[in-house]
Amino acid sequence: MLKFKSWFCVSAAWTSQPFDLDNYTTANCLCPATATGGKCQPGFYCPEGSIEPTPCPPGTYCNDSGLAEPSGECSPGYYCIRGATKPQNTDGITGNICPGGSYCDAGSGQPIPCPSGTYSNILALSDVSECLLCTAGFYCDLPGLTAPTNPCSEGFFCPPGQNVSKAIACPPGHYCPEGSAKPKLCDSGSWQDLGGQAECKPCVAGYYCDNRIGPVIDIELYPCPAGFYCPVGTQAATQYGCPPGTFSPNTRLKNINDCQLCLPGQYCASFGLSAPSGELPFTKSGLVPRSCFHYRRTAEGKGLGDGPAAVVGNHFKNFTHLQNVSTS
Structure with missing residues (x-):
């Protein structure tokens, strides 16, 4: 039997380019039933020796009749499922524009989800680099997200691109409320000796907590100096001096009544x-x-x-x- 590119020949074909086919579907339905073949239709291609049209494979399109091979790859930002007739199909059956939460490089047969730790609410992305890093203070735990999952858990902080709620534990001397993008230094007058905390402790009476010179982690290193007293929440070593007419050679005084006449x-x-x-x-x-x-x-x-x-x-x-x- 003679064979010819861009055509298909069913049984009893008497020429390499039969014209007696009125219609062909992917269900192998021929009209009329006695047809011996025909020219490949758009959405299909027919290499030499084809006994039936081959649907254009995923990631490609066939935009004309009589093709021996696909016309080319589906365009970046679009995907072609099977039997596509255009490089930028939007019929939702043979292909479509790349949806949010995914990207479609050239020749995509399906949308590719943005990986965990990223998201995107923009259509027609063409490369994974266009997926957005998860917003600082939030996490993105699944692939294919169009928005961050939730705020970072309290006691932890989340730099951009995190995929778990407890990304990095808050260090001592700092606090991390829910949704923290980075640790927050305890305010002067407070301290924190533990990691993974959502708030700081008030400075203990008899001590001062001056976080301007660095995070206060070991409060025993900050006793109230002689001549001064430090009630709860004292922010600096010399914040409360024993008044004129009094003095104190002792450290760790807690209130003014501890000053000596x-x-x-x-x-x-x-x-x-x-x-x-x-x-x-x-x-x-x-x-x-x-x-x-x-x-x-x-x-x-x-x-x-x-x-x-x-x-x-x-x-x-x-x-x-x-x-x-x-x-x-």
């Missing part, structure tokens, strides 16, 4: 003293110079202001003028 016969002239400023400088006439005025406080430790005062024994006495002071 200035010693008898001595004066404490400024804030934050770890020892008295010196002895009271009496004049020859027994007068106390105005420079020895001091801060007063009540028995409850509340400051009364910075008006003139001098130490007499363990007590505070107001002075509006220079006065004789007895040390007896």
Whole structure:
């Protein structure tokens, strides 16, 4: 039997280019039933010796009749399933534009899902590099997503491109609420010695937490210094100084009442003293110079202001003028 490219010959064909076929379908239906062959239709191709048309394979198209081979590859950004007649089919049967969450390089027979850790809500992508990295603070756990799955879990942070909710544990000295893209340094006045935490702890009384100089992880390294006191949440070493008229040689003071009254016969002239400023400088006439005025406080430790005062024994006495002071 003679054979010819671009044609197909069924049984009893008497020529290499039979014309007695009116119709052909992929169900091998011939009209009329006595037909001996015909020319390949669009969507099919017929290599030499074909006994029936071959549907254009996935990823290719056949845009004309009488083809001996496919016309070419399906266009980038589109996919061709089988029997496509155009490189950019959009009929949804033989092919279509590449949907969101996928990409279609040249010759694609099906959309290729964007990998986990990425997503895309854009049509007609043609390369995996066009898939978007999962948004920082979120994760993309499955292939083919058109949006991130969910925010990153609290206690963890998610840089771009993550595919699990607990990507990287929050380091000590930091906190990571839900949806964190990176660790957040604890605010001054707070600290954190554990990893994987969603919030920081208030600074312990007797200590200070100054995160401006680095994350506070071991609070024992930050005792309140002598001359100062540190209530809960203290942000800096010298935030709360023992007031004038008081001092403290001790560390880790928790409140103002832990400051000591200035010693008898001595004066404490400024804030934050770890020892008295010196002895009271009496004049020859027994007068106390105005420079020895001091801060007063009540028995409850509340400051009364910075008006003139001098130490007499363990007590505070107001002075509006220079006065004789007895040390007896």
